Amino acid sequence: MPLVRIDISADTPDGTVAAIGDVIYEAMISTANVPEHDRFQIIHRHASDELVYPAEGYLGITYTKNIVFIQVAWNEGRTIDVKKAFYKAIAQGIHDRTGHRQEDIWISLIDNKKENWSFGNGEMQYAP
């Protein structure tokens, strides 16, 4: 059920974009108990003035034009420890797979209800 939006520079090689999607999916399975094949992702490619971050950095983190914004909507109920492990697996995994700086991996979650999804066919597959 997670729906993932990935906002990324249009200069990013296609293979890197695909690898980032792979890492996020794998992190969901390994850290957050997401079922296999539950992979739904939307990529938004952007011109350089469309991804805005503070030139001075924030909280000691600095950013480059390679910043990747990852926004995940998924079901509520995951613990703080699960979310911590999820962040770490994504940043580390993207760095290992693509060479992207870990500082440029920016993640935001939206917790949602089980009944707020239809995976197709007009059905509420996760009805309580």
Next chain:
Amino acid sequence: MPLVRIDISADTPDGTVAAIGDVIYEAMISTANVPEHDRFQIIHRHASDELVYPAEGYLGITYTKNIVFIQVAWNEGRTIDVKKAFYKAIAQGIHDRTGHRQEDIWISLIDNKKENWSFGNGEMQYAP
């Protein structure tokens, strides 16, 4: 107040995109008690590698490159039965109007608070 994001293949004919927006708006009115003229929608057209779904399908549903992601932010308080009727009206209506497969209609809701909207003019029109 619903804000609807529709993420769709750039290959989709413009008339189909418009019809999908019409169906979603009409489903809101007929099933979810949304007021007339409360229609605010954002269309994102995507290259083929930007809409990611599992090749194996999920929960018995299979997808094609014509998958349509519909993300609706609206006010909390709607019942499970209303949401079920809303999903069904959208998938059925899009299929009837455009021939799109119902399996390719993917819907996600974000429930929100009444004070979280400004419809223009810097005002909080739904202030509690």
Next chain:
Amino acid sequence: MPLVRIDISADTPDGTVAAIGDVIYEAMISTANVPEHDRFQIIHRHASDELVYPAEGYLGITYTKNIVFIQVAWNEGRTIDVKKAFYKAIAQGIHDRTGHRQEDIWISLIDNKKENWSFGNGEMQYAP
């Protein structure tokens, strides 16, 4: 921590787009207690049929093709008065800086949890 999506016509001059981002950031600091340098914004430029609003208007507000959709995800806990001031500062500020009609400034908030953010490095910087 706010993550701001700004959906705007592709016909908007680049300077206007930048000014709108500036105003939103400044409104966060002046009205909503957001820390300095906490500026993360995603711009989506759109073709004219991709920003959909009611031709008849809604709640007495009328819209033009210059409508700007602003969707802000940030931490929960802000009061209704803060949100009112935030809306007003954005609409007024954009009008003053760019000449945009205040009626065309459309804002939606998503309230979030402190643990739902990673600002880079795979860390949960706001861990409770």
